[in-house]
Amino acid sequence: MALFKWDSTLSVKVKDFDTEHQKLVELVNRLHDDMKLGKAKESIAGVLDELISYTQTHFRHEEKVMQANSYPGLLQHKAEHENLICQVAEFKQKFDTGSLTLSISIINFLSDWVKNHIMAVDKQYSDFLNSKGVK
């Protein structure tokens, strides 16, 4: 069962970014399901890697579009992205060295940061980007 679902309340009103956010949600859900199923550490590490690299790709994409449209909140938004990447990379490192087991609280943390970042930070660019024709 999926841990959380993307629905229209998470929409940032930019089609490509909604699609990318759905993929992020899917990866967090996969991590949750794999953990529940007791999948091997290597397979979980693979999903975690995919989540990290997809997050980076998505963040770069948002930053590129914000920059191209001279979004005034770019620097602050970028700092939030860097902060999140650091946190998740730290998890991965701890997971790899065995000092952290993927628990439900970690998965909750990951789903919360995806959700909270979309709701509190990404949604701030919606009206601005829409007004520039980015939809």
Ligand SMILES: [Fe+2]
């Ligand atoms: Fe985003």
Ligand SMILES: [Fe+2]
């Ligand atoms: Fe973002």
